[in-house]
Each structure stands twice: as structure tokens, then as C-alpha cells.
Amino acid sequence: MHIQELVLQLSKPPVKSVPNWMLGCFKRRSISFASGDCDTDTHVFWLQGRNITIDLRLPIEVEQIPNKALEDYSLEELHALANYEGWYAETVWKDNLLSWQGGSSFQVHNRWPEPGIMHRVGDCMIEFSPSAAYVEDWRLKNTTSGPLVSLRLLEERECETGVIRHRDGALIICGEWAGLVLGRRETILAKPDQQLRDVVKTADEDLLTSIFNFECSIAQGNVEKGFIVNHTTQPARLTQSLMSLDGFSIDTATGEVRHRFEQAGGALERRFSIDSIETEVTFTRSTPLEETSKRWFAKEQETLGRYF
16 A cells, blocks of 8 residues: 555554654754854754654765765775764653664764753754753754654565565654664674774675665655655665655554565565554644743844844
8 A cells, every 4th residue: 555545544643752842854953062163064864753763964965975886985985984874763751851772873882872951942943962062953844744654664574585684773754754764684793992984994895785784864755756865874875765655554463564665676575663653743833932922022023033
């Protein structure tokens, strides 16, 4: 079935974890550090479902590595690719703190171990680190309401051979934005003091293949016509369709969602467990305001609103 039919069949009241104002696709505008430095250039996307997060962090376009066969990359290019960041994780919301646990990551260590103190004003979500090491300014990308689909990938396998290609991952659709994480089939072993870029330096061909058998992609579009990848850890996936929207089914015995599709002439199947499926969520760009603040805003509108 088409994913729209799946959403209609399985839509139900959500089991809430994060508040509604945290749902959607956010792009980071800036991160300011305790040192006084500020980064406004790194491409950082955050897709938030009810209980899971997808996060992607990439350098600016001119510093991104072009698509090549793995064996054609230089050590410098492999080093740069190994610094990309993409992951999904379970979210825990408690006492105004958002923390992450489990999931699947391209990196072999946690680059962002602190929870976030979250506050939302209008389309701006501010994330403070409890240690005051940094503060991040996130902006909501959604412009409309739409479906919210939040699924955990259990595995992707070849239908004919039964070979597992990916384990652990996620699919999140927030209206006109979508994110997909396909975890590695095998865990990459690293020493406690090693980063992924260190492992790549001495990796043989088989290990490099395993290392880069991971995808985190962000795409834009809709559930009617599909989503096109515009940011990804996999250079070959840029401008491609994120996924086929047909071939979904429901396993009534397990409650899982299955997705069967063709790729490179072969049939593949993904198995998902359900976090949340909702037909319509409002991704609002505004936040509640007290009457006194409303009156102040109206009174001072001539100057406050001169540029919007």
C-alpha cells in the first residue's frame, strides 16, 4: 500500500514524550560557545518525532566530499567524510531537560553527551547545555501542518538471499520534511580514545566498506509525491528520492510495519516498529503570549515590526 493509506489505517492518539512545540524539522541557525566563538555555517538538521530524534551535521557545500567509488577517495577525503555526523536516538523529556539514549550513530563515540535545556519562542527553539559550554539557536523549517510518522528501523534485508544490509535506524516524516537513518550491519570497534576519523586512517577495504555502510539523510517533499534528499552523509544520495512511498504493509501478528521495494534490480524489505503515526499535526511557528505582552507588542508594532 501507499504510505498515505498506511497513515490512515494506523493513525491513533500519540503516546507523548516531548511536548508538541518540539515536534517538527528544525535547522540550526547558530551555536555560541563559552569562548565567545560562534558557528553559523555548519548545516545541522533536527527532526523530532514523539519519542525519537534524527540529527544530521555537515560542513558547508564547498567542503563536502563529491560522490566517488569508495576506493577512489584519498585519505584526506576519507578523513573529511569520517567527520560527518548523523544519528537517531530515543528521546527522554523530564524536568525541562531533553536527553538521548540508544539508537544508531555514524560516529563511534558520542560527540554531544550533555542533555539540552529547551525553550521555545515563536519559530525559535533555544537549547542550553547545562554546563554552559554552548547554546544553540534552532529554527522551525515546517511551514504547514501535516502527517507525523515516526518509525524505528529494525532491519533491512535482501528478499532473495536473506542477507541483512542494515540494522537499527529510523524514519521520521514531519509534514514536508523527512529523515532516514540506516544503521550499520556490524558494529565498528574502536579504542576508547579513538574517533571514527582515527579508525579510517588504518582501515582496510573491508573495514572501510563497513564504516561507510551507514546513511543519515534529510529530504523535502510530501507524502503524496515523495521526498528528495538535499542533505546526507552519503554523497551518492543527493537529489535522489529518499525512498519509495509504495510497498508498505502491516504485519498483524507483530504490529510491525514492513516496506518492500526495488533497488538496483533487487527486492529489499525493511521492518519497522512504530513510535507514532498521526494523520495531522500542526507545526506552529508561534508560541502562546500573555495579554500584557500582546498589548506591548501591539503598542510598539511600528518599530518592532518594521522589517517583517
